[in-house]
Amino acid sequence: MKTPKIKLKNVHKRFGDKVVLDGVDLEIMPGESVVIIGGSGTGKSVTIKCILGLLTPDVGEIEIDGQSVLNVSHVERNAINAKIGMLFQNAALFDSLSVWENVAFGLIEGQGMLASTAHDIALEKMAAVGLADDTAEMSPSDLSGGMRKRVGLARAIAINPEIIFFDEPTTGLDPIMGDIINELIVEITQNIGATGLSITHDMSSARKIADRIAMLYRGKIIWQGAVEEIEKTKNEFLRQFINGNSEGPIDFETAII
């Protein structure tokens, strides 16, 4: 059996009295694209932040390539993060830097590459996400939401990561731009052969990006399966979520934040 690229085993995380993750188990195989769906405040972002090392789980184990990534030194953590690219919800571009400096950031600061070499790679990656050369010197604050997402995507793939995380990739975009970004995500992850983990509550985005879908509810993965299976599922929670009904077993009022 192959080693999973990412493995979460019984991950628990609480903030004060609020239990956010209550025993998450998930395995993602190399080259696979998994989408975690779930309502707002069900712990999707916390899951990704735990894998990235931005948060530390209270209980449980997280492995990347079969190696535990918890309790590692700063140097080891940076080496792990060098394998990971992340597209943030609102792109999280550095507004003190120009567009190309944002894209090249991981190459220059993380890998110590020369700025001139990194500049060429940045332009190449920008072209891959459909950004023209003349945007390179612009400031991120001058860009539209869709373009910021593209820059964020170019920054995430600049280091040729083995794993890419997408945090709500279509949030804040119009449906057409959302679809363009979805297609870019599929195309790019396939081109560089990366393993993908996305979190979203946008079902059309999930259907497009995912090989496999997992649903997170009250800090647990309550359903997972291939993307085709969601249409014929009998799971009441999942059916309510994908159909977007207000009536059903999901109790958002008391959902754990």
Next chain:
Amino acid sequence: MSFLQLTGATILGFFRAVGHITHFTIVAVSHCFRPPFYFQLIWRQIVEIGYYSLPVVGLTTVFAGMVLALQSYTGFARFAAGAESSIAKVVVLSITRELAPVLAGLMVAARVGSSIAAEIGTMRVTEQIDALTTLATEPFKYLVAPRVIAGIATLPVLILIGDVIGIFGGYIVAVYKLDFNAAIYLKNTWDFVQFVDVFSGLVKATVFGFVTTLMGCYQGYFSKGGAQGVGAATINAVVSSAILILILNYMITAMFFGA
């Protein structure tokens, strides 16, 4: 909540905050000494914190010197005749020991502390600090260390310039308004001032530079909750650095001149 519970909660909260800040300080300082160093960022912060604070420091100290000369002239006239020779001494002593470091330090705390807290706080709430980490860059090294180093390096220089401008302010009032002899005024200033007067002021400046930049970074780094959180971080940065400046000012003065 009973009185005892309230007291306990307050005391525990205080110690938690002190521990939190101490931990932040230790991590921040350790990153100031370990490579890699971002020289370009340090230089940018030196310009931002030092050079751009010059006008406000100059304005503060020149008026402090001017008002000091005027006040001591009219004040001394009440109880001593021929107090003219004291004016220069009062001005140089007050400016170098107290007024330049404290007044300018407070002005810089307002100007620099707030801008650092707002900038880092915005980076926190827009996930830019998380993004730094995912791009294998240590936020302490990239954001905190350059600002703290620049604060420590530039404040003494700023205050030294402030000393000169403040004494010049006193000179202007004494010579052009009170008709003192310029040469005698300068001679009184120069003869009276000692190394320790200026030196203690510069030690204060170094400490204030450290405290101001550190508090700005700390408040910004842990800000949360969007625009409101950044606003709160900005206020806390200015208030906490101002309070620390006033307390530390007393302690350093006691250290140098305490009997």
